[in-house]
Amino acid sequence: MAAPGTDWAFARYEQVRHRLPDATFPSEPRRAATLAELTDRYDAFILDAFGVLNVGEQPIPGAVARMAELRAAGKRLVVLTNGASARRQDAAAKYRRLGFDFTEPEIVASREVAAARLDRVAPGALWAAITQAGDDLADIPARCQDLIDTPGALDAADGILFLSAARWTEGHQQRLLASLRNRPRPLVVANPDIVAPREGWLSLEPGAFAHDIADTLGTGPAFFGKPYPDAFEDAVARLGGIPRARIAMVGDTLHTDILGGAAAGLGTVLVAAHGLFAGRDVMDYVRRSGIVPDDIVKTT
Numbered sequence: 646m647a648a649p650g651t652d653w654a655f656a657r658y659e660q661v662r663h664r665l666p667d668a669t670f671p672s673e674p675r676r677a678a679t680l681a682e683l684t685d686r687y688d689a690f691i692l693d694a695f696g697v698l699n700v701g702e703q704p705i706p707g708a709v710a711r712m713a714e715l716r717a718a719g720k721r722l723v724v725l726t727n728g729a730s731a732r733r734q735d736a737a738a739k740y741r742r743l744g745f746d747f748t749e750p751e752i753v754a755s756r757e758v759a760a761a762r763l764d765r766v767a768p769g770a771l772w773a774a775i776t777q778a779g780d781d782l783a784d785i786p787a788r789c790q791d792l793i794d795t796p797g798a799l800d801a802a803d804g805i806l807f808l809s810a811a812r813w814t815e816g817h818q819q820r821l822l823a824s825l826r827n828r829p830r831p832l833v834v835a836n837p838d839i840v841a842p843r844e845g846w847l848s849l850e851p852g853a854f855a856h857d858i859a860d861t862l863g864t865g866p867a868f869f870g871k872p873y874p875d876a877f878e879d880a881v882a883r884l885g886g887i888p889r890a891r892i893a894m895v896g897d898t899l900h901t902d903i904l905g906g907a908a909a910g911l912g913t914v915l916v917a918a919h920g921l922f923a924g925r926d927v928m929d930y931v932r933r934s935g936i937v938p939d940d941i942v943k944t945t
Contacts, residue, residue: 649847651921654840655930658900661856664865665900666872668907670937677942680711680895680914686940687893687912689721689884693871694728696897696920697945699743701844705919708945709744721887722751725880725894727870727901729756729835729851730777730809732784753880755870756784756808759835762875763787766804766867767831773802775851777811793817799824804831807851818854822861832858832866837873838901842920871896872905881909895945897921899936913938916945
């Protein structure tokens with residue numbers, strides 16, 4: 646698979662729209678410069694990471710100060726990330742390195758959303774995990790083997806757990822397709838993103854490979870993470886009973902953050918200047934997709 650761009654990613658999300666949740670949207674978005682202008686509308690903010698707090702290994706300018714301002718205004722904060730490569734404590738450590746003060750309970754990672762539901766998908770299964778190098782999988786409450794590093798793990802597994810595409814190759818993809826065609830088994834995808842914004846480029850994420858498998862085999866992977874409902878239920882649960890209409894999902898992508906937030910009954914805020922639509926006319930993509938955020942801000 647070639648390195649993707651924004652238009653390719655948008656088109657791919659539209660092609661797989663039938664696998665995404667349904668939602669209703671406002672007719673037009675409101676406009677604001679930053680999240681600071683939205684504090685009268687929302688009591689809590691669920692924040693995407695890439696494109697909202699950071700791009701790659703750099704914090705978005707002003708994002709650290711903005712989080713401090715929101716806290717000072719009494720707003721509750723939760724980070725909801727589709728980054729399934731790292732454990733929650735590792736994610737918290739990363740945000741601290743970037744200057745943020747999020748505590749572990751304020752972070753909901755799609756890795757833990759999926760892990761908590763593995764027994765629901767296949768009770769007692771042995772999972773072959775697709776993950777980054779050095780992941781010991783110790784936080785996964787199920788029997789797991791590293792699919793790439795463990796000989797025979799793919800064929801022995803009762804199910805496949807897709808956490809990270811960092812080491813995934815076309816050769817791996819073809820072997821997985823052949824194995825699932827020969828013996829169908831559950832495919833759990835803990836990062837539904839098709840792409841993620843890095844510093845000047847977009848990386849292919851597990852969702853891209855999972856949707857290709859679904860297209861080829863005609864089967865439906867079990868997706869956990871935005872835009873699917875379990876991730877939002879876990880994030881809302883961290884906010885202590887705040888009405889959903891007073892909670893904003895803040896993100897940089899229409900098909901994950903905004904669609905998923907709207908489907909969960911939350912307010913939605915699209916950050917336009919960073920992430921997937923950086924440097925582009927975001928309203929063109931809003932009109933073409935029909936996914937309309939409640940608010941569009943230039944930056945966090």
